[in-house]
Amino acid sequence: MKNDCDRFFVLTGGPGSGKTTLIEAFSVAGFANSPEAGRGIIRDQLAIGGNALPWQDRALFSELMLSWELRSWQAACDLSGPVFFDRGVPDTLGYYRLIGLPAPAHVGSVAAKFRYNRRVFIAPPLPEIFMQDEERKQTLDEAERTYHSLVGVYGELGYELVELPRAPVEERRRFILTEAGLK
Template identity: 30%
Template sequence: MQNQKIVITGGPGTGKSSIINYLESQGHFCLHEISRQITLEAQQQGIEQLFLEKPLLFSEKLLEARINQHYEAVQLSKERIFIDRGIPDVVAYMDYFGTSYPEEFIIACKNHTYDKIFLLPPWKEIYTSDNERYESYDQALIIHENLKNSYITYGYKPIEVPKGTIANRSSFIMNSLDG
């Protein structure tokens, strides 16, 4: 059975994790964001912000983890798998920070594809920063454009999810898939 791999992406503080958690609570299978785990592991090793201090190393770890997530999704016998961020997110953030990266990043984006991309727009009213989210809202706006461009570059047509309650945004996603 070929399953659907559905990415929910967007800049920081757009509600991705809340939607993923909601979809999961409704019985859908979800793979969660992994960058926070990488950040926390680095902090335990004494590196406060690995992405800022060693951006290529952080991105290599993130790329490897996202490729592993993709393999996991392919192996699952679930009709739909929702994924909090995809492989092109790694490239989008590297582009945002002006960090050069090896060809393996581009190859990974081309070789590990998804079926649908849902893009959450910046939303100032719900944006907050925390220990792992250090970007300002203005930076989040630019990151949003980088994410959108990254997915378009790799042949996707991101579907923008309108602002609203978590339930309404989740319903929009489900209706888009069922329609």
Template identity: 45%
Template sequence: MNPQSTNFFVLTGGPGSGKTTLINQLTDMGYHCMSEAGRTVIRQQQSCGGGALPWNDKITYARLMYEHDLAAYRRACNMNGPVFFDRGIVDVVAYLQMEHLPVPETLQTAASHCRYHTTAFILPPWPQIYRRDQERQQDLPTAIATYHAMIKTYLQYGYTLVHVPRLPVAQRAVFILNAITSEHRSKKD
């Protein structure tokens, strides 16, 4: 494990649970944050007329997400302090498993070796804020199934999950910052 990766914190969960809004809040607070691969790939593919979309070519879509997440991980290795990721490499594994598609060995290896902090933050489904859009075409039941797939896969890779409560975004950010600060303090004691 890269020693710096103990400062890498993943926010995961199903679509539409407020991850990106929370990442934006942490960015506004001055923290290093990495964007979600899925939305980035969808935007790029839609803008160039590409077919690597989750409703078209799931395998190429997953490969592009993996490449995005691996690049983000490598960039984060040059950053000091906490780095927050809107999803991570493990999410791509979960996506492929959920879609009943093969998980390439290179992806499995990356998920095992490109580790984040052992604590990952998972945001539960939140029907009141869930919205579909041009990039998020899943329905709410699929979003809930994705949440459960993330739990299963993160546990499979040895992560401890902390459930982020449904609170206003600023309070969610404080919850996460308090969690990482209290863990850091307890390790010093």
């Protein structure tokens, strides 16, 4: 792999589509990974009584997501081998689009500068596993709209989207390794 972005693989998609479970499977298999920003931020904000939550201050939540993704990208540069990201910088643009707020210019600039492997793996909505909880308050409809927003954003940024099969976790993991040329 020629440079860092070639070894940075994004797994994206709407909430409740199995991304985090898949990232955990890569971790168990010994691959480096970067956790999802959204849940981490929500946990932190709930713990401190903050208002940077998607149901309170969406713009502030978006900025924290961007900051998290930048930190994750930069931390991954210090790792060797492939790194699997549970979402990437462009997801922040997708979120702005989803919530109907204009993305500040710096968000687009960051998405253009901090790149990942050209092949991005996208998890389709899986109604059969979708669940809400204290941190995931989105509806299935919002999860599906998130998926479509991300398809648009990643495509506009020149990424090739590879849709994950609707299959068990291990089959999805093998699929990604094959498609990423890591097998």
